[in-house]
Amino acid sequence: MIIVMKMGASKEQIEAVVARIRANGCQPHLSQGVERTIIGVVGDERQFNPDHFQMMEGVEKTMRVVRPFKLASREFHPETTQVRFNGTIVGGDKITMIAGPCAVESLEQTREIALALKAEGVSVLRGGAFKPRTSPYSFQGLGREGLEILAQVREETGMAIVTEVMDPKDVEMVSEHADVLQIGARNMQNYALLHAVGRLGRPVLLKRGMMSTIEELLMSAEYVLSHGNNNVMVCERGIRTFETYTRNTLDINAVPAIKQLSHLPVLVDPSHGTGRWELVKPIAKAAIAAGADGLIIEVHPQPELALSDGAQSLKPDKFRDLMRELRPLAAALGRSI
């Protein structure tokens, strides 16, 4: 941590800062500039609250030097993590396709989509049993019944299941029916939930909050990792900006940025990231080209009848087109799909 003193800070003010640094078991390192004094803190700054110093008299500002995450950091774990479940490896050469309906609506609907996806080579099915919805008047998901449908389709098709969990008390129940627990964007900083899935040890798919920085996403991953659960995948799904033509602004920069900062596999959700089905294909291709380890795509046989998020769902024939275009692209990038 660097502490910048105000112009004209007194000797006593500087000494007070120095004393506090020493009291924390660290070493101060003074640098007398032309306009002001700068004090470096030598020691583990992650234990410090910069606010402690910000409030001291004569202090102008404090600046952190190191990134606040450690378990999620590539500096400390140079090897890319591979998350494995049900025969799938996320984070290797093969790009993982995760697809399915936004919400589980019925056994028939879910089975129909699953079979169409399986025919395209998709081995991971997504579908929501618990749906976070802005309005209390919207369809909230089938709950436990939805989980049972997913489990049934898993048994019939052999596909792995990814589904969202919203309440810490449901974590165990969901884990009985699903291979991967998804933490949705609105719950990225729901710490009670992060602790609960961390303790469980199951693979976690952590979506970036629409108001969250890359660093905050990795700090939320750190919550899960801090329980010894290393099976974490993070997912870029669009952030909120001033642009209104698209529902969200997919932050494509985040893909290579996270790959540099962290060893965790990175997925991209072009369906939520754009909110418009016509944009899903070009953005899916862009995500792969930027280095994503996998994609999450909403597919629905009749998007105009979907109980949620129809506008961003592909029909099965459009999904087939997408797969057909992704394969040569992946090959040109030295990967498979």
Add this chain to the structure above:
Amino acid sequence: MIIVMKMGASKEQIEAVVARIRANGCQPHLSQGVERTIIGVVGDERQFNPDHFQMMEGVEKTMRVVRPFKLASREFHPETTQVRFNGTIVGGDKITMIAGPCAVESLEQTREIALALKAEGVSVLRGGAFKPRTSPYSFQGLGREGLEILAQVREETGMAIVTEVMDPKDVEMVSEHADVLQIGARNMQNYALLHAVGRLGRPVLLKRGMMSTIEELLMSAEYVLSHGNNNVMVCERGIRTFETYTRNTLDINAVPAIKQLSHLPVLVDPSHGTGRWELVKPIAKAAIAAGADGLIIEVHPQPELALSDGAQSLKPDKFRDLMRELRPLAAALGRSI
């Protein structure tokens, strides 16, 4: 809802939309324009998912006409709601001051602050027992022990207690120790939690998420109200923007905007809204001038030793200054404090 057809949409495409509107028990209303056809939906549009139509062939876009909240809406409840607890009325002529430390650290600290605040006429104490923190390595609050400290101070001082709840399973326990349950900004769309506090019926202080619109804030209030719990106060605490000088950008427009859209009382938190103690006083004054029904202010006897958010806490003497300046301001606005 308005459905705008594409230029050159076919007769069949228009008829399909019309048929679907009728199938939902509503009336279509066609308007043949120069460039395109527009179809109005007459009936209760809140039941419709605009996505249903967005995906239909020939449809360019859909636009909602009414606001999606009803219970929170001033149109349906012209009278301003007053939330009452422990002798305090929020939403009347008197401006409500809620103050205290970010985190409960010990009985001594909490009692000292409470007594200092009570001496200034403050009757509602805030303090966190459960703290949502970006880093798993930061102080997470004293938990149940913090709640007991708050309850003890309530008994000693007669002050009402506001404290945050983060996990649905803690709602009952927290309600045994506190008068008002706070939903923090990061949990504004934690629907499991909103349902839990809605069912309980206790006063709720709902903070706006840092990347949530005014409409989404009122939709989250709608979740609580939909359980028949009308004791909801909403709180503007700063949104996230590109500006980095302040931690957040306090959206002062939200104060009169919410007062127009909704009957719920509106509080403002200048401590989080700015993230800098030197800005708390001018912004607190601005909030009152804009029509806020109350303020939430962080106060700590030694902010430089605070276990969280010290940089935005006022010392008791600065809080006294603030109160001294707010009183004539409130009087000039025809209110008291």
Add this chain to the structure above:
Amino acid sequence: MIIVMKMGASKEQIEAVVARIRANGCQPHLSQGVERTIIGVVGDERQFNPDHFQMMEGVEKTMRVVRPFKLASREFHPETTQVRFNGTIVGGDKITMIAGPCAVESLEQTREIALALKAEGVSVLRGGAFKPRTSPYSFQGLGREGLEILAQVREETGMAIVTEVMDPKDVEMVSEHADVLQIGARNMQNYALLHAVGRLGRPVLLKRGMMSTIEELLMSAEYVLSHGNNNVMVCERGIRTFETYTRNTLDINAVPAIKQLSHLPVLVDPSHGTGRWELVKPIAKAAIAAGADGLIIEVHPQPELALSDGAQSLKPDKFRDLMRELRPLAAALGRSI
């Protein structure tokens, strides 16, 4: 400037950075941390481009220590600047009211508004002759004819005139008809224009760009100040955020923040800052309470017939109400209006 080296940066990489600092006539100051080396630069960092170091091998990041503006800075000019023109002083105890129509439409319209404002004690008239409009099909202002109308009304009423200039070649012509040259939000970083008004020496009203930070606003002021033109007033007029209920989000934090960082007077424009006339009064009051030195308010006798920005204009009777409420507020704050 602080240069943070990567974990494991080599001795040669560190020496290269040190050599470059010395080559620039500054002193390096090394701090050997547990994880990495930090190098402080002692000397005038404003001459450095942080990018120079960012690209060097072994460098992780660079951090500036001082604010990049100097002439606009309160550290170097503790006294608040007062800008004077035509008998008006901006930046003193008296709050300056600047009001008028968005666009000058005719002599009759402008005179009518001016007389109504003068009757309320307003001594500065605003009105646009050149209008920056998003669409080439919208009314672009009367141009030179508008300037002549303003000059005519100035002569008749004795009011000072504020009007926008958009093209460097018009700066002289506009200055012949107006007392204060306004740089609009879209031109805040139009450096050709900033140089032109800087060279002229006339009072400048510089509006914050809707995409610009407080620091960037002060850097644009620095452009004007660097020509020796000290008559600069800055104006907060709302920034662009994700919120769509209001046209812009007025950044109320900017008012006390700029007062702390800079000696320049600060104005607030609640008409553009909200985009809705019903919000102008509460936000005008908030601005005054936050410490603004003046307000810019759009007033139009028939906003529903205004050629631009009608939705945010007050009718004269509503402006009279506003003045009636602002006077006791100013008095409670120890100022007059």
Add this chain to the structure above:
Amino acid sequence: MIIVMKMGASKEQIEAVVARIRANGCQPHLSQGVERTIIGVVGDERQFNPDHFQMMEGVEKTMRVVRPFKLASREFHPETTQVRFNGTIVGGDKITMIAGPCAVESLEQTREIALALKAEGVSVLRGGAFKPRTSPYSFQGLGREGLEILAQVREETGMAIVTEVMDPKDVEMVSEHADVLQIGARNMQNYALLHAVGRLGRPVLLKRGMMSTIEELLMSAEYVLSHGNNNVMVCERGIRTFETYTRNTLDINAVPAIKQLSHLPVLVDPSHGTGRWELVKPIAKAAIAAGADGLIIEVHPQPELALSDGAQSLKPDKFRDLMRELRPLAAALGRSI
């Protein structure tokens, strides 16, 4: 345009709106809903200012139905425009590479970079003679001397030249030395400049403002097009968001979105869009995969010595790597480079 009346709007208020619509030569179309009346305007809504109606009594809100641009719209011009200059075609099957230093620093530097780029098959050189800089103390470009250097290198290499123009008075001079006039992000809404380049008729490269919507970008293109100058290319170069790890957030969604909305060619600038050279390669690939017609890349032989924006410049060998990876990618997408 749709006009939504307030709940309980009176018959007289509705009639006043209807009369005003008729007075504008359009037809009103009433739709009596359960809660409120909605009035459609049949006729050319581009001539209307929604504010005219917004201010009328009884009106709740107004909503535009059609996009405000027409000349830039694909609806009215289904064929993709191809911009041609000096043997280059932008908007065809071949992806156009534009590369060069941020600023022209000397003849030697510019010639060296140009030759290195030409060897990689690049036929368009970019380089700034006039540099818009946040600080008046930063290098502002060589001005006319820079233009002469560019013209000299054009003569020697046969490459086409793209360079920025900042002041309307320089438009002619710049056009004598360059093939394409660039309007920078900060000047996207500098209407005096847009008119000046529109009148000239030369190819224009219009960069998206960092806080401008896609629609506003196309409206600025409309300014140029409205002068009969159809040679307009638009460029996504990153928008400003809350994320601070990257300098800007490249809005990849904008690429396919603009391709759908407009017939103009779309370029992407990954150097400014990320602000970090390590991210340029993956984002360049993503841009191509998303459908961009070309890329603008900053290249500098010694980025650590560059007079501006070094941190985002590639060294020539890294640029060669980039080209090597882009070629198979373009082929997999059915394009060449």
